[in-house]
Amino acid sequence: MKQQVLYTGGEIITLDAPARAVLTEGERILAVGNEAALRRMAGPDVREFPLKGQVMMPAFLDSHGHITAFAATLSLAPLGGAGSFAEIVSLLSKSAREHPQREWVIGFGYDHNVLKEGVHPDKELLDAAFPDRPVLISHASGHMGAANSEALHRMGITRDTPDPDGGKIGRGEDGGPNGYLEETAFTLYSQAAPAARPEKIVDDFKRAQQHYLSCGISTAQEGLARAGEMAVLADLAGKNLLTLDVVAYCDAGEGGEPLLPRSCGEKGKNRLRIGGYKVFLDGSPQARTAWLTQPYEGEESYRGYPVHTDAELEATVHRVCAQRAQLLAHCNGDAAADQLISAFERENRRCAVAPLRPVMIHAQTLRADQLDRMKPLGMIPSFFAAHLWYWGDVHRKNLGKRAFCISPLHDAAAREMHFTLHQDTPVLPPNMLETIWCAVNRISREGVSMGEAQRITPEQALRAVTLDAAYQYFEEREKGSITPGKRADFVLLDGNPLTVAPGDIRRLSVTGTILRGEMVSQA
Structure with missing residues (x-):
C-alpha cells in the first residue's frame, strides 16, 4: 500500500486553491484543503510531516540550462571570481598543479567585462604561463574563449583557417590567430579538447x-x-x-x-x-x-x-x-x-x-x-x-x-x-x-x-x-x-x-x- 503523508504546520503556496494542509499518497497529491478535512480523509497509517513554519510550494522547473555542461565545469579551473589576467593565470596554475595527470589545462567562467584589463585574454598571456601544455578557457557565456598556441595547433587553427559561418577567429596584426575564438569558432574548435574519463x-x-x-x-x-x-x-x-x-x-x-x-x-x-x-x-x-x-x-x-x-x-x-x-x-x-x-x-x-x-x-x-x-x-x-x-x-x-x-x-x-x-x-x-x-x-x-x-x-x-x-x-x-x-x-x-x-x-x-x-x- 502506498504511504500517505500529511503536511501541516506551515504556509502553503499552491498556485491553485488556498490550502492549510496537503495530503499525498505515494508519488501523487491526493488532496489539499484544511487540516481537519484532510485528517478525516487520511488512512490510519498516514505519516505526519510537520512543516514547523517552513513555506511549502511547488518544486521549481529549470526552463533552460545545460546540466551536463554544468557537471563538466565542476572539474575545470573555476575562473568566475577572476578580476584580472594575473588572477586567471593563478587559478589555471593552481588547477594544473592539482591535476598533473591532465595534459590540457582548461578553465571556465571568466568575464572580460569585470576584468581589470577590460578585454579578453589572448594566446601571449597563456603561452607565457604554459609554453608546452595546451590551454583553453571559456567565457562565462560559453559563447567565446581563448586558447594558447599549443591548443590552437591541436585544433588545427592556422593563419589560413577561415572564419566559420556564425563565428570569428581573432587575428593579430600579422594576420595570424591571436587565441581569441568567438561563437561557432569557439564551440566547434573547442571540441578538440579531450573529454573526461x-x-x-x-x-x-x-x-x-x-x-x-x-x-x-x-x-x-x-x-x-x-x-x-x-x-x-x-x-x-x-x-x-x-x-x-x-x-x-x-x-x-x-x-x-x-x-x-x-x-x-x-x-x-x-x-x-x-x-x-x-x-x-x-x-x-x-x-x-x-x-x-x-x-x-x-x-x-x-x-x-x-x-x-x-x-x-x-x-x-x-x-x-x-x-x-x-x-x-x-x-x-x-x-x-x-x-x-x-x-x-x-x-x-x-x-x-x-x-x-x-x-x-x-x-x-x-x-x-x-x-x-x-x-x-x-x-x-x-x-x-x-x-x-x-x-x-x-x-x-x-x-x-x-x-x-x-x-x-x-x-x-x-x-x-x-x-x-x-x-x-x-x-x-x-x-x-x-x-x-x-x-x-x-x-x-x-x-x-x-x-x-x-x-x-x-x-x-x-x-x-x-x-x-x-x-x-x-x-x-x-x-x-x-x-x-x-x-x-x-x-x-x-x-x-x-x-x-x-x-x-x-x-x-x-x-x-x-x-x-x-x-x-x-x-
Whole structure:
C-alpha cells in the first residue's frame, strides 16, 4: 500500500486553491484543503510531516540550462571570481598543479567585462604561463574563449583557417590567430579538447544533480544535446542514477541540417525525456555578438551577426514542425527574434498544423511588436532575467536606452502570454530564487534601476518557474502547482516570497526538496 503523508504546520503556496494542509499518497497529491478535512480523509497509517513554519510550494522547473555542461565545469579551473589576467593565470596554475595527470589545462567562467584589463585574454598571456601544455578557457557565456598556441595547433587553427559561418577567429596584426575564438569558432574548435574519463563524468554529474536538488528543482534541462551529451545522459538513465527529471533537446544540426530523432536515443526512460530540438541564431549582448536591428552604442553600422541564413532557419523549422517536435531557439538580439518569428509565420502559412509551443530562449532585446506576433504562434519567451543584475551595467554601455527594456517581462504578462525564467546554467548557478528576485526588482550591480515599467510581481515570477515552466514542457497536468492528481514535487523555503519585501527574496533559502513524495535534499 502506498504511504500517505500529511503536511501541516506551515504556509502553503499552491498556485491553485488556498490550502492549510496537503495530503499525498505515494508519488501523487491526493488532496489539499484544511487540516481537519484532510485528517478525516487520511488512512490510519498516514505519516505526519510537520512543516514547523517552513513555506511549502511547488518544486521549481529549470526552463533552460545545460546540466551536463554544468557537471563538466565542476572539474575545470573555476575562473568566475577572476578580476584580472594575473588572477586567471593563478587559478589555471593552481588547477594544473592539482591535476598533473591532465595534459590540457582548461578553465571556465571568466568575464572580460569585470576584468581589470577590460578585454579578453589572448594566446601571449597563456603561452607565457604554459609554453608546452595546451590551454583553453571559456567565457562565462560559453559563447567565446581563448586558447594558447599549443591548443590552437591541436585544433588545427592556422593563419589560413577561415572564419566559420556564425563565428570569428581573432587575428593579430600579422594576420595570424591571436587565441581569441568567438561563437561557432569557439564551440566547434573547442571540441578538440579531450573529454573526461567516464567514471569522472558520472561522479561530476552526481554532484551537479545534487546542486540542482538543493536549489529546489525537480526538472532540469540539457539545452543542447549532441551525441556526447546524449551518451552521458542515456548511460546515467540506464543505470537509474537520475533523481531529477531531465529533458534533453537535440542539436538541430549545423549548417541548417537538422538531425533525426534517432540520434537522441530512446524517448522517456528512467526520468530522461527528449523534448525536441535546439538551434542557435546569434550570440550574446554583453559580448556584442547578439544580432540587433540597430547598431550597438558607439558603432556606425555593427549590429552583431546571425548564425544561419533565413533559408537555413526556415528549412530547420519546417523539418522540426513536420516531425511534430518542439524547437528551442537561442535568440538574444531583436534581429534574431525577427528571423525566428518570421520563419514560424511562414511555416504557419505553409502548413495547416500549428507548431508545438516553440521557445525563444533568452529573448533579451525582444520588442513589444514582436510579442504581439509571437502570441498567435504560441511562441514562449524564456527570459534570462538575471542579466539585469549581472550584466545590466554592461548592457547600458552596449545598448543605451534599449538596455532598460531588456527582458520585457511586464509586456509579456500584460499580453497574458506564457513566459518562463531561467539561469542558463552553467552561465549562472541554477538558483531560481535569484532569478525571481531579478525579475521582481530589475536592479543592476551598480544599483541602477533597469526599467521599473518592466517589473513583475512575485506571484508572476513564481508562476514563470513553476506553472509556466511546466507548460513549456507540456507537463502542466503533472507539475507546477500543488493540485490533486499532480506529482508530489515540493520545495520548502525559510520564508514566503509572496510576502517578504521584494528586495529580500534573494535572501530566502531552500530548506528541503521533495520529489515524488520523497525527501531528496535537506539543508
